[in-house]
Amino acid sequence: MKRISILPVALLAIVVSACTGEQASSSASPSEPAATESASEEPTVEPSESEAAESLGAMPSFDLNGDPELAARFPDTVGGEPLQVQSFGGETFVQMGGADPSFEAFLDSVGADVSDVSVAFGASASAESPLTAIAFRIVGASEDELEREFIAVTEESADAPGLTQSSVGGKDVWSASVPDGAAAGMSIFIYTKDDTLYFLTGSEEQVAEILTALP
Secondary structure (H helix, E strand, O other), X not given: OOOOOHHHHHHHHHHHHHHHHHHHHHHHOOOOOOOOOOOOOOOOOOOOHHHHHHHHHHOOOOOOEOOHHHHOOOOOEEOOEEOEEEEEEHHHHHHOXXXXXXXXXXXXXXXXXXXXXXXXXXXXXXXXXXXXEEEEXXXXXXXXXXXHHHHHHHHHXXXXXXXXXXXXXXXXXXXXXXXOOOOOOOEEEEXXXXXXXXXXXXXXXXXXXXXXXOO
């Protein structure tokens, strides 16, 4: 039986956004003024080759603009807060730890492979109302296939029991509250359009604002 856990993927989105923000902040920071030379100044110790390699390995480089059109579907702000969005192809998604054999089984169920996948992650780290927005585009998959298979594996994994249909932001969605674990109290919303499935977490007001902007 195939099984995919969707909540760790949602949490990965927040981590990716936070790391990207830190990298941007670090690169944009002005250089510290040079200290006045003095007789007591200690010489600079250059890192060894192994230390440099280890440092580089700690922060792998990913292409976070793999599907600009998919990322551009999300609004720039939600509730007045900026929504930071990155996108990448399926291979990068796998390298970042967002996929496992169960995800590959899910792709098999819709007749696709990793090369057909692109993902866009958006997150707002507001302390009061954290928000995550994820778009999975699977080229060649139909809207009905994506919804049917994703709902099936979501219910099987028990990540979001009790999914019900409703209308939010003018779109037909599936929604549920997550009762247990680290994500307790989180509400999730699933919306499918053409070859793309959107997985959203946050308040209904936040999600309605995003859904209104989506195709």
